[in-house]
Structures are given as C-alpha cells and as structure tokens.
Amino acid sequence: MKKKLNFIIKNKTPLNLSLTFNSGQTSQPPWKEEKGYFHELFMIDREPCLLKVRQDSVGSLDIVTESPEDLPKKKISSKIREIFSLNDDLNQLYDFLSEDPKLSPTIDFCKGLRLFKAHNPFECVISSIASSNCSILRWTRSVQDIKQKWGEKYHFSSGYFYTFPSPAVLGGVPEHDLEEMQRFEDNLPGEFVFENNLKACGVGYRAKYIIKAAQMVREDINLKKLAKMKYEMAFDTVLELPGVGPKVADCILLYGFGRGEAFPTDVWIKRIIEHLYFPGEDLKPPEIREFGMENFGQYAGYVQLYLFHYARKSGLLDSLQKKK
DNA sequence: TTCCAGGTAGTCG
DNA sequence: CGACTACCTGGA
Numbered sequence: 001m002k003k004k005l006n007f008i009i010k011n012k013t014p015l016n017l018s019l020t021f022n023s024g025q026t027s028q029p030p031w032k033e034e035k036g037y038f039h040e041l042f043m044i045d046r047e048p049c050l051l052k053v054r055q056d057s058v059g060s061l062d063i064v065t066e067s068p069e070d071l072p073k074k075k076i077s078s079k080i081r082e083i084f085s086l087n088d089d090l091n092q093l094y095d096f097l098s099e100d101p102k103l104s105p106t107i108d109f110c111k112g113l114r115l116f117k118a119h120n121p122f123e124c125v126i127s128s129i130a131s132s133n134c135s136i137l138r139w140t141r142s143v144q145d146i147k148q149k150w151g152e153k154y155h156f157s158s159g160y161f162y163t164f165p166s167p168a169v170l171g172g173v174p175e176h177d178l179e180e181m182q183r184f185e186d187n188l189p190g191e192f193v194f195e196n197n198l199k200a201c202g203v204g205y206r207a208k209y210i211i212k213a214a215q216m217v218r219e220d221i222n223l224k225k226l227a228k229m230k231y232e233m234a235f236d237t238v239l240e241l242p243g244v245g246p247k248v249a250d251c252i253l254l255y256g257f258g259r260g261e262a263f264p265t266d267v268w269i270k271r272i273i274e275h276l277y278f279p280g281e282d283l284k285p286p287e288i289r290e291f292g293m294e295n296f297g298q299y300a301g302y303v304q305l306y307l308f309h310y311a312r313k314s315g316l317l318d319s320l321q322k323k324k
Numbered sequence: 325t326t327c328c329a330g331g332t333a334g335t336c337g
Numbered sequence: 338c339g340a341c342t343a344c345c346t347g348g349a
Binding site for chain 2: 338339340341342343344345346347348349
C-alpha cells in the first residue's frame with residue numbers, strides 16, 4: 001500500500017525549475033519527465049520516496065509523493081528545499097551581481113536558475129569523479145548505468161527507479177570485464193555478456209578511481225566530518241580521493257555539501273574569466289580559482305553557474321572556442 | 325581513418 | 338616546484 005502526499009512549496013524569490021534541471025550541472029542527471037511532472041526517487045529517513053515535482057502557473061512547486069511508509073511532510077519538503085537550494089535568496093544574489101558590470105548581464109539569462117544539489121555527499125563524490133569527462137551526455141549515461149546495475153530497485157506508479165549504490169557495494173564492483181569474468185571461476189555461462197563492471201558504464205580509466213574512492217569513503221574518509229571543516233581543510237581532505245583534483249573537489253563541496261564559496265574552475269570558466277577580467281592574458285587554473293573565491297565570496301558557486309550558462313546562451317562560449 | 329576533448333595522475337628535470 | 342604526457346571513449 002502506497003502512501004501519497006500532495007502539497008505546494010511557495011518560493012519567495014525567483015525559481016525556474018526546468019532551467020535548473022537543464023543548465024548542465026553535474027550533480028545529478030535531470031529527472032524523468034512525465035505528464036508535466038519531473039520524477040525522481042529519494043531516500044528520506046532511509047525510506048524510499050518518489051518525488052514528483054512541477055511548477056504551477058504562479059511558479060510555486062507542486063509536489064506529489066509516493067512512498068511505502070508514511071513520511072513526515074516536513075522531511076520531504078526540507079529535502080526538496082535542499083536539492084533545489086530554495087533557501088538561497090536569489091534577490092540578494094542579483095543585488096551582488098548587479099554591482100559588477102561583468103556579471104550583471106548574466107541575471108537576465110539566468111533568472112530563477114538555482115544550484116541543483118546532489119542526493120547526498122557520497123553520490124556526489126562518485127558522480128563528480130565521473131564528470132571529468134568530455135560530454136554531459138556520456139556522464140549522464142554513466143551515472144544512470146551505475147544506479148541501474150548496482151542500486152536498489154523500487155517500483156512506483158510511473159515505473160522503476162533505482163537508488164545510487166552504497167560505498168560498500170560500489171567498492172566491491174568489478175573494474176572491467178576481465179575481472180568480472182574471473183569472478184565466475186569455472187561457472188561461466190556459455191554466451192555470457194560482461195556488462196556488470198564499471199568500465200561498461202563508460203567511465204573509462206576512471207573506473208579504478210571510483211572503486212578506490214568508494215572504498216576510502218567506506219573505510220577512511222568520513223564525509224560527515226567534512227561538513228564542519230573550514231573550506232580549505234575540507235578541500236584538502238577530498239583531494240586525497242583518487243580521481244579528485246581541484247576542479248572535482250570544488251564540485252563535491254559545492255553540490256554535495258552546499259558550500260557556496262566553492263569556485264569550480266574548468267577550462268570553460270577559465271576562458272570566460274580570462275575573457276572578461278584578464279583579456280589577452282593566460283592565467284593558471286589555480287589563479288582563476290583564487291580570483292573567483294576572493295572576488296565572489298559566498299556567491300562564488302552561483303557566479304560560476306551563472307557565467308557558464310550566460311556564456312552558453314549568449315554565444316560567448318562558441319566564440320571562445322573558435323579563438324583557440 | 326585519425327584526432328581531439330576533459331581533468332587527473334604520473335613522470336621527468 | 339613546473340611542464341609534459343598518458344589515460345579512455347565517442348564524436349568530429
């Protein structure tokens with residue numbers, strides 16, 4: 001017997017849900033879209049809960065939930081507020097952006113765009129490692145494959161959904177088809193296709209990093225402690241994970257821990273910042289990162305998000321590519 | 325077909 | 338420390 005809830009979350013400052021889903025943030029893939037609602041499975045208080053979300057005509061969030069057990073509405077709405085960063089006051093952000101002529105044009109392109117957080121820190125660690133890849137499309141497929149192969153499967157009225165596997169499960173997964181085959185020893189079925197290994201998820205050479213990182217999260221690195229650390233301390237700690245360099249570390253802290261002072265610096269942000277603030281110069285990525293964190297402070301994560309989306313929509317990104 | 329992208333890890337000086 | 342290259346995979 002499924003329990004259902006239906007309620008509304010009103011937002012005081014702008015929110016654009018579909019823009020938030022489709023702005024290329026690599027914290028979690030876009031949700032399944034069906035009958036006007038976006039669907040995704042969450043674990044809330046260790047219980048599975050399907051969330052269906054849409055924006056109604058006045059911009060509020062219309063929420064429908066389905067879960068085997070009763071879950072307090074308060075817990076559900078607080079999860080939703082966390083995932084979509086609904087507690088961030090975007091009007092304050094826009095005041096901040098308005099003060100910088102380089103940033104103010106981003107507002108019109110990004111109205112209502114919010115940081116789209118990960119389900120939880122561990123999932124964020126792994127999907128961020130997988131994101132050091134060339135295309136969002138491949139990254140999306142990889143994350144979905146990992147969930148489908150090793151996550152827990154739950155059925156709801158709109159179909160099957162999978163959780164992200166735990167550190168213990170993911171840490172024990174075969175890296176490639178050879179290892180998968182070896183685990184069968186002599187009981188190998190005839191026409192067997194090897195697909196339950198990490199490389200089959202298209203993560204390439206990151207497969208071994210992902211497995212090792214999962215093991216380290218399980219045994220060594222306590223993610224809960226990270227939340228209370230000073231930023232640079234937390235940064236240095238996640239850097240110890242294999243496959244995690246400066247860019248991925250900042251993504252983990254931004255999307256997995258809500259640390260808004262993070263300024264993840266990829267090649268695109270580097271090009272955009274150089275174009276806007278240091279024309280003709282060539283800065284090192286750590287210099288760009290430092291510039292972002294010093295100048296944008298608590299808004300650094302949003303500035304990075306807004307600059308990227310603005311650059312993409314305004315055609316700036318294309319021109320920066322050609323120039324090379 | 326070859327080449328390139330994306331960020332990290334590893335190697336060399 | 339800095340500069341350079343290998344790593345995978347799929348799209349140009």
